[in-house]
Amino acid sequence: xxxxxxxxxxxxxxxxxxxxxxxxxxxxxxxxxxxxxxxxxxxxxxxxxxxxxxxxxxxxxxxxxxxxxxxxxxxxxxxxxxxxxxxxxxxxxxxxxxxxxxxxxxxxxxxxxxxxxxxxxxxxxxxxxxxxxxxxxxxxxxxxxxxxxxxxxxxxxxxxxxxxxxxxxxxxxxxxxxxxxxxxxxxxxxxxxxxxxxxxxxxxxxxxxxxxxxxxxxxxxxxxxxxxxxxxxxxxxxxxxxxxxxxxxxxxxxxxxxxxxxxxxxxxxxxxxxxxxxxxxxxxxxxxxxxxxxxxxxxxxxxxxxxxxxxxxxxxxxxxxxxxxxxxxxxxxxxxxxxxxxxxxxxxxxxxxxxxxxxxxx
Amino acid sequence: xxxxxxxxxxxxxxxxxxxxxxxxxxxxxxxxxxxxxxxxxxxxxxxxxxxxxxxxxxxxxxxxxxxxxxxxxxxxxxxxxxxxxxxxxxxxxxxxxxxxxxxxxxxxxxxxxxxxxxxxxxxxxxxxxxxxxxxxxxxxxxxxxxxxxxxxxxxxxxxxxxxxxxxxxxxxxxxxxxxxxxxxxxxxxxxxxxxxxxxxxxxxxxxxxxxxxxxxxxxxxxxxxxxxxxxxxxxxxxxxxxxxxxxxxxxxxxxxxxxxxxxxxxxxxxxxxxxxxxxxxxxxxxxxxxxxxxxxxxxxxxxxxxxxxxxxxxxxxxxxxxxxxxxxxxxxxxxxxx
Ligand SMILES: Cc1ncc(C[n+]2csc(CCOP(=O)(O)OP(=O)(O)O)c2C)c(N)n1
Ligand SMILES: [Mg+2]
Numbered sequence: 001x002x003x004x005x006x007x008x009x010x011x012x013x014x015x016x017x018x019x020x021x022x023x024x025x026x027x028x029x030x031x032x033x034x035x036x037x038x039x040x041x042x043x044x045x046x047x048x049x050x051x052x053x054x055x056x057x058x059x060x061x062x063x064x065x066x067x068x069x070x071x072x073x074x075x076x077x078x079x080x081x082x083x084x085x086x087x088x089x090x091x092x093x094x095x096x097x098x099x100x101x102x103x104x105x106x107x108x109x110x111x112x113x114x115x116x117x118x119x120x121x122x123x124x125x126x127x128x129x130x131x132x133x134x135x136x137x138x139x140x141x142x143x144x145x146x147x148x149x150x151x152x153x154x155x156x157x158x159x160x161x162x163x164x165x166x167x168x169x170x171x172x173x174x175x176x177x178x179x180x181x182x183x184x185x186x187x188x189x190x191x192x193x194x195x196x197x198x199x200x201x202x203x204x205x206x207x208x209x210x211x212x213x214x215x216x217x218x219x220x221x222x223x224x225x226x227x228x229x230x231x232x233x234x235x236x237x238x239x240x241x242x243x244x245x246x247x248x249x250x251x252x253x254x255x256x257x258x259x260x261x262x263x264x265x266x267x268x269x270x271x272x273x274x275x276x277x278x279x280x281x282x283x284x285x286x287x288x289x290x291x292x293x294x295x296x297x298x299x300x301x302x303x304x305x306x307x308x309x310x311x312x313x314x315x316x317x318x319x320x321x322x323x324x325x326x327x328x329x330x331x332x333x334x335x336x337x338x339x340x341x342x343x344x345x346x347x348x349x350x351x352x353x354x355x356x357x358x359x360x361x362x
Numbered sequence: 363x364x365x366x367x368x369x370x371x372x373x374x375x376x377x378x379x380x381x382x383x384x385x386x387x388x389x390x391x392x393x394x395x396x397x398x399x400x401x402x403x404x405x406x407x408x409x410x411x412x413x414x415x416x417x418x419x420x421x422x423x424x425x426x427x428x429x430x431x432x433x434x435x436x437x438x439x440x441x442x443x444x445x446x447x448x449x450x451x452x453x454x455x456x457x458x459x460x461x462x463x464x465x466x467x468x469x470x471x472x473x474x475x476x477x478x479x480x481x482x483x484x485x486x487x488x489x490x491x492x493x494x495x496x497x498x499x500x501x502x503x504x505x506x507x508x509x510x511x512x513x514x515x516x517x518x519x520x521x522x523x524x525x526x527x528x529x530x531x532x533x534x535x536x537x538x539x540x541x542x543x544x545x546x547x548x549x550x551x552x553x554x555x556x557x558x559x560x561x562x563x564x565x566x567x568x569x570x571x572x573x574x575x576x577x578x579x580x581x582x583x584x585x586x587x588x589x590x591x592x593x594x595x596x597x598x599x600x601x602x603x604x605x606x607x608x609x610x611x612x613x614x615x616x617x618x619x620x621x622x623x624x625x626x627x628x629x630x631x632x633x634x635x636x637x638x639x640x641x642x643x644x645x646x647x648x649x650x651x652x653x654x655x656x657x658x659x660x661x662x663x664x665x666x667x668x669x670x671x672x673x674x675x676x677x678x679x680x681x682x683x684x685x686x687x688x689x690x691x692x693x694x695x696x697x698x699x700x
Contacts, residue, residue, distance in 0.1 A: 125471065126470070132434060137454060154387065181424050355638060
């Protein structure tokens with residue numbers, strides 16, 4: 001975005017050339033976003049299918065409808081910045097560049113999973129890509145992310161932390177305690193509210209006394225803004241600004257107004273949504289909207305996009321084949337991750353085993 | 363060796379670890395300008411500055427969680443929670459996060475942090491400020507819970523806890539802060555997860571931790587002097603992991619056990635110790651395992667009621683004699699035993 005500003009000051013001929021270059025760059029950027037968004041869309045749809053095939057267990061929350069928010073946000077981070085997120089995080093893991101085969105393998109509970117099969121859908125973690133966790137407890141990641149920002153600040157580093165959460169999460173104490181601390185201590189963190197208008201089935205209006213959620217930053221003197229989460233470019237721009245503020249040493253609160261196309265999790269039929277609401281969802285589909293935009297702006301065409309989709313679908317099939325072929329973790333590893341520092345008398349007893357071997361012999 | 367208070371030992375351990383390792387920082391309510399509710403951190407703000415000694419807002423969940431997050435990035439925060447009662451407001455961060463992060467992500471992130479917090483009753487602080495709820499934490503795999511009873515252990519275990527790569531709940535006790543003992547001048551860490559036999563004996567095993575380990579030792583010494591009894595005292599020191607081996611070996615030798623604890627009896631730490639004795643030394647027992655624990659009421663304010671609710675030295679002595687009498691009965695029937 002800063003390129004645009006700089007170029008406007010150049011001579012007229014260069015301006016036309018630069019404008020052309022900018023347009024090309026923008027087109028390329030939109031296409032990149034589309035590719036990534038469609039990939040997340042197909043990945044999530046495959047995850048939903050894997051769930052119904054009983055290949056995936058537990059809870060499974062999808063980013064369907066949030067694809068533009070996800071890719072826009074992540075595009076603004078440097079590889080060395082940190083991301084903390086919640087249980088609705090497959091898309092974030094993909095956007096951060098983690099091998100999607102390992103993400104799917106985690107869903108399948110296999111050894112090749114990002115968290116070695118210990119975390120599942122809600123608990124993906126990868127240090128190399130600085131995804132410091134999906135967290136299943138609503139709001140749990142918010143103090144942690146704040147502390148990570150404290151560690152960065154403590155060491156005088158230039159990284160920032162991004163911490164995403166849902167709209168419902170802004171009503172939990174940990175959110176308020178964390179923003180207060182970040183505001184007091186000038187921590188380099190961007191709190192992002194992905195407002196999909198629903199907790200599980202409870203609307204923002206029913207759960208937040210101040211439904212314009214970004215305004216909650218004011219209570220902590222934290223700069224904040226609201227952005228259209230269906231437009232990846234707008235999200236990327238807003239996120240870039242937020243991150244700039246954070247890198248300069250002030251926390252930021254960004255509300256991204258997004259959409260949830262399906263139930264809260266895979267098993268939720270979302271019967272609480274009205275027929276009109278459900279009907280309107282197809283107008284709020286960021287993937288379809290961007291496809292239409294790409295075609296309308298002449299950046300791409302239906303055939304090219306269809307081919308891209310086929311490629312992605314084929315890739316997703318390979319990904320789930322990889323996950324399915326990956327082994328389940330060996331039961332021998334059950335006690336490997338209780339403690340990082342080995343400690344005497346740590347119990348390594350399976351449910352049926354006696355505490356004292358001699359007791360059984362007598 | 364230097365004779366010093368439990369409070370001083372804690373202070374010295376914090377200070378020397380801060381000098382040794384830049385990554386060690388302190389966080390908590392009123393620990394800086396106010397120098398700590400119980401003055402453990404006195405002088406440290408002046409010496410180390412605001413960056414390393416952080417007064418936090420009254421937000422147990424927020425600052426405990428922030429310490430966990432900072433630990434994930436390699437700092438070694440030592441959090442002070444004013445008393446263990448207030449740790450309940452941080453329960454989610456301690457139990458659902460600190461204890462889970464290492465395992466839940468397949469060993470990719472460590473949480474090298476310490477939560478220092480005192481338990482204790484007997485200060486007329488009433489029901490909400492007199493609890494001993496360390497059990498809540500000792501129940502949780504992924505946490506380590508230590509509970510020193512002497513100044514020497516306070517120092518050595520705090521050093522060990524700070525250097526450990528796992529989250530450690532470090533239980534202090536209001537009634538122990540002013541107790542004194544010899545403390546080594548060196549900074550050798552203790553081994554977490556090990557109980558200590560603080561007095562050898564063969565008549566009975568007396569088992570406790572934190573304040574009650576202190577009381578147990580005192581009672582055993584007293585009964586040795588007054589009645590020539592030879593009681594073995596075990597200070598558990600670590601509640602998770604629990605050193606069952608040391609307890610069971612002792613009971614195999616003494617054939618009798620009394621467990622003393624400041625927490626509530628039902629489901630308490632003592633229940634776990636008693637069950638362990640049953641598992642590991644059933645055939646060696648000459649009497650039922652006795653427990654002396656706090657009365658199962660919300661702690662009252664009035665001194666008369668509070669004193670009655672808390673286990674006293676007399677309660678311990680009584681339980682010891684009742685247990686020994688039970689053995690005496692069996693001895694007369696079955697002949698000498700030990
Ligand atoms: C502390 C806690 N309470 C309740 C739940 C159950 N729960 C899981 S997701 C959710 C709704 C959260 O809504 P929001 O923050 O808007 O996030 P979204 O799921 O819409 O992305 C609830 C209530 C939980 N996981 N943790
Ligand atoms: Mg929501």
